[in-house]
Amino acid sequence: MSNGFDQPVMMKIDKIINESDDTKSFMFRHNLDYKPGQFIMVWLPGIDEKPFAVSYYGDDFFGITVLVRGKSTKYMHSMGVGEQLGIRGPFGHGFSITDNIKDGSGNACVIGGGCGMASLTVLIESLQDNNTTILTGATTKTTLLFKNRYKDITIFTDDGSEGSKGYPTDALEDLHKENSYSIIYTCGPEIMMSKVYEFCKKHNIQCEASLERYMKCGIGICGQCVCDGQMVCKDGPVFDSQALGKMSDFGNYSLLKSGQKVSINDYGKWKEA
Amino acid sequence: MSNGFDQPVMMKIDKIINESDDTKSFMFRHNLDYKPGQFIMVWLPGIDEKPFAVSYYGDDFFGITVLVRGKSTKYMHSMGVGEQLGIRGPFGHGFSITDNIKDGSGNACVIGGGCGMASLTVLIESLQDNNTTILTGATTKTTLLFKNRYKDITIFTDDGSEGSKGYPTDALEDLHKENSYSIIYTCGPEIMMSKVYEFCKKHNIQCEASLERYMKCGIGICGQCVCDGQMVCKDGPVFDSQALGKMSDFGNYSLLKSGQKVSINDYGKWKEA
Amino acid sequence: MTTPNLTIDLCGTKLSNPTVLPSGFLGTSKSLLKRVADSGAGAATIKSVSFEAREGHKNPTVIPFEAGLLNAVGYSNPGAEETAREFTNLEDVSIPVIASVIGTEAGDFVRVVDKLSASGFSAIELPLSCPHTPGFGLLAGQGTPESTKDIVSAVRKATKLPIFVKLSPNILEIGNLAKAAEDAGANAITAVNTLGPGMIINIEARNPVLSYRVGGVSGQALRPIATRCVYDIYEAVKIPIIGTGGISTGRHAIEMIMAGAAAIGVGTGIYERGIDIFSKICREMETWMSENNFNNINEMTGIAHE
Amino acid sequence: MTTPNLTIDLCGTKLSNPTVLPSGFLGTSKSLLKRVADSGAGAATIKSVSFEAREGHKNPTVIPFEAGLLNAVGYSNPGAEETAREFTNLEDVSIPVIASVIGTEAGDFVRVVDKLSASGFSAIELPLSCPHTPGFGLLAGQGTPESTKDIVSAVRKATKLPIFVKLSPNILEIGNLAKAAEDAGANAITAVNTLGPGMIINIEARNPVLSYRVGGVSGQALRPIATRCVYDIYEAVKIPIIGTGGISTGRHAIEMIMAGAAAIGVGTGIYERGIDIFSKICREMETWMSENNFNNINEMTGIAHE
């Protein structure tokens, strides 16, 4: 691993941002060698260790954005400034920014669902100078993330409490007619990403999706995070259309902590004891 | 250790040179990162491992010169071209070539006794362009080493069978008057080196002597090769006047394989079981 | 000179080369076994399976250090039934697949072996040697000749497949254990499991890093000890040995083979050199063997004893 | 903030810092002990001494590998009488000097201790744990609670000096051994001796590199296991522990201390960082302690247990 940490390095929480009802960001003063789409493992000594994307990133700081889901994330929400978390990584392969996006000749679309937005912010910031559409979705207004972070962001809520009612994918057809995307980046519920992938396939657009699987080692050896022969921690978490096309598990199956293979739906509902 | 071998590397004997009655040189085709005065450990699998100086040195070869003393050296003399020896190293600190020797403004003298000459040849060759006196001594004609290797070499034998009768140190007084040496390098019986050191001290000449002690690790951890708080394998084998001046064991005591401290005389007579 | 032949016959099963994926690495799904096969492994072992599902220890479960990995995964696995389901039609995987079976009592092993009997595994491995999971391996007293004999004999009656017994490097008299396994009907010895356990403490956190506090040591740190174990076992038994521990290059593989191994396991090496380490090691072995006039693996097995 | 205080009291002896030269490194002569003292060590142990002189194994006796050293020196030493002669007037050495005493039977240890009684050693260390010398340590069955008790009790009667018992990392139930030593009157535990043994084979030579074929593993490979041993012993006994194994930085030293060590041994680290590693480690400890608000060593000992 280049320039990252093999073992957790304890870092003091420098600032905490309340992002929404059930989401907080934790900021650290540290220069991390991070590429958009990669993830870090966050260690809570005596409790657990979990993967998170980096959602704030600068030369001398970075931050993670944490949605309360179970024990660990709940514990993190109880932490205060000055307390320490252990960070190892970054790990995995991130998003690729193609030449035609870099030089502005192509258009990109970024679609985030729920706390999947946390995996897309650093990407969005590195695309900013280019012609990029940003779509975000949430179940309801109070769980929307980063809605004020970007000028041009199109919002969707399941209940219509803010932005358009519906899913970000609903708008894709029209937006693509207008902008003719060469690439669509996405992170969010796998069912959403799978719709995005299908859309891209139909319209021959390059797609990159950041997957989530239960992780243990984070370094590509234990096989816990497998998705059809790919290790999400090492080969991913970002996969492109070609890779996604070969994954019949994508959008369908995931392993629980025991290694049991269950539907994505059951996986989402599962919580750790 | 820079660019050397931590573990023995097996090398084929490429050529064997009969140097004298009881001395042979073994040549290897290998580019060794060697500085004059350093030594290598030579492994005879299943038998033993012993330290030797490099006595022949070029871009794509090196050689060692081995005097028969006991079991290992006897075994080496029985070996033929194509057989393999294990080489690790080089180890230790070699001779220093001062600026005034490099630029030719000072004169150097090299004094070798017996197979101590083997530690001096590569040094002599790197001094060759400069004004250097070479003195060599041996008990008798047939044990003289490298006498034809250098044009200007002054020979001494204990029995007068070749060159002048006596020790190389006998000539020092006169030679120094003539050449006013700024440094004298020496390797040979410790009693000889100790005389050279005393001479240098008296005349305020810099002296560098290459010591021999029984070696085990060769890497400065076991303490076997100690000479007054110095590890000959790591701090030496070459020591300068300042270091020699602090060594009351120099010329006097050495450790046997068991760690027993004996006189240099008894050490020389000891042979391994 | 002709290319050296890397194929081996391991207890009647033909392997295209002697590299084997050891248990606990990537062996969670059939899709990963296929990937491992594509990466050049000669055979692969699935993650150890117990009768009931186990979640294992909490994270962190694996942590690298300067000389290898420390792990206490805690035998997480979905249980025998699920495992049998995941690994059906193993003929889809182009290399032989070994089932690693764990239990606390001899009867547990047999129940798992029964469940897996229709899956098409090429061999059954019994790791009687985990140093960090209560109820299993060393922590269940499985590191003695007596319990080795008990368990192996029971499994021997339950299957016709070759039985590999996986031993712990912690046992000084490892040759005796191997002999007990051989006498009870084992067909090969896998040597070794992880060493220790060891502990790594994060000094800022003032806490051991692994959630289970201690874990088994694998990788470079283990290699000289694994080599010695294989050397000792080779003198104690006639059955083949799958030498495992810290192998990450062709030279390491050959070293282990010269110590007495018929095949070699490569686990932690995957972290060091990537999943295609299997084909890398094979190429390195071929090159070395050509240069040193060896034609096949058998010629090298155990020659450091001569 | 004031500079942290590195001094410790080890069984009534004051050390200027917790770094100790372990037995087998450089401890062959008084001149080298002085050098080690000048290099910043807090205390030094001499090379283990038996009653009769021993030449030890043939070369190679020590060989580096990627993760540390493998050694089978074979307890070479000039015997008790010569050793007493070499180490007279130990007050010339500015730090406390520990005598490492070996033997096959309890009586052997006592005879050596008697010979050394006039030399001014600060403590007697009993390494009951060498994995590679026939007639000594593990190969003489000294790794059991019974023989530990026998030997320690005998030496206890022969000397008023503090007794340190040095244990093997190979023993899984190391806490029991430490307890046996404590019960028999030991004043401290040195943990640990080398691991294994291990073997390194040179594949071109088709031969193990060490002349004794196998040797004990020290250095990085040993560190996580040594740390776990110290952690276990800390839970088993009240007497101080000299944590030894793979320490080469201030962080490593603090890790060992947090596991339960009162002092720390630094051997193989000398190969990695040179003889002044002792003062390097002390400076690194001071810096870390200042930054993390620790004033002295005691405050850190065992805090990973909390």
Ligand SMILES: Cc1cc2nc3c(=O)[nH]c(=O)nc-3n(C[C@H](O)[C@H](O)[C@H](O)COP(=O)(O)OP(=O)(O)OC[C@H]3O[C@@H](n4cnc5c(N)ncnc54)[C@H](O)[C@@H]3O)c2cc1C
């Ligand atoms: C690459 C990657 C990036 C992620 N980035 C973010 C992020 O930026 N922000 C964020 O809030 N969440 C992120 N997650 C998800 C986050 O890791 C989980 O939400 C968190 O682990 C939940 O832990 P818990 O103990 O609170 O809940 P639990 O009760 O343990 O679990 C609830 C759900 O969280 C998921 N989960 C739990 N543990 C893990 C694990 N070790 N690995 C993967 N998933 C797990 C499972 O889907 C589970 O169903 C990411 C996950 C991955 C794989």
Ligand SMILES: Cc1cc2nc3c(=O)[nH]c(=O)nc-3n(C[C@H](O)[C@H](O)[C@H](O)COP(=O)(O)OP(=O)(O)OC[C@H]3O[C@@H](n4cnc5c(N)ncnc54)[C@H](O)[C@@H]3O)c2cc1C
């Ligand atoms: C730095 C150094 C460079 C050397 N260079 C040369 C050289 O270029 N040519 C050469 O012929 N000899 C050289 N020697 C000496 C050489 O190592 C010994 O002659 C050789 O080891 C003898 O081995 P043996 O088994 O034949 O004899 P043994 O019977 O073992 O011993 C005879 C004598 O050799 C010396 N000796 C033996 N083993 C060792 C050992 N492990 N380390 C040091 N000395 C030992 C002792 O003085 C002993 O009294 C060098 C020694 C040192 C320390």
Ligand SMILES: Cc1cc2nc3c(=O)[nH]c(=O)nc-3n(C[C@H](O)[C@H](O)[C@H](O)COP(=O)(O)O)c2cc1C
């Ligand atoms: C993360 C991890 C998980 C492991 N899980 C198992 C297991 O479930 N069953 C088993 O028999 N061995 C297990 N082992 C031990 C390995 O199979 C292997 O014996 C050991 O790692 C030594 O080989 P290596 O140095 O090549 O990794 C595991 C090792 C690691 C590092």
Ligand SMILES: Cc1cc2nc3c(=O)[nH]c(=O)nc-3n(C[C@H](O)[C@H](O)[C@H](O)COP(=O)(O)O)c2cc1C
């Ligand atoms: C070359 C060498 C020689 C050793 N000799 C002895 C010895 O004589 N007596 C002893 O108790 N331990 C001996 N040991 C073990 C060390 O004292 C120490 O316990 C071990 O090396 C672990 O510490 P380290 O990793 O810092 O080296 C020796 C170790 C080495 C490497």
Ligand code: FES
């Ligand atoms: S989490 Fe272990 S392989 Fe990905």
Ligand code: FES
């Ligand atoms: S030979 Fe070991 S210190 Fe020099």
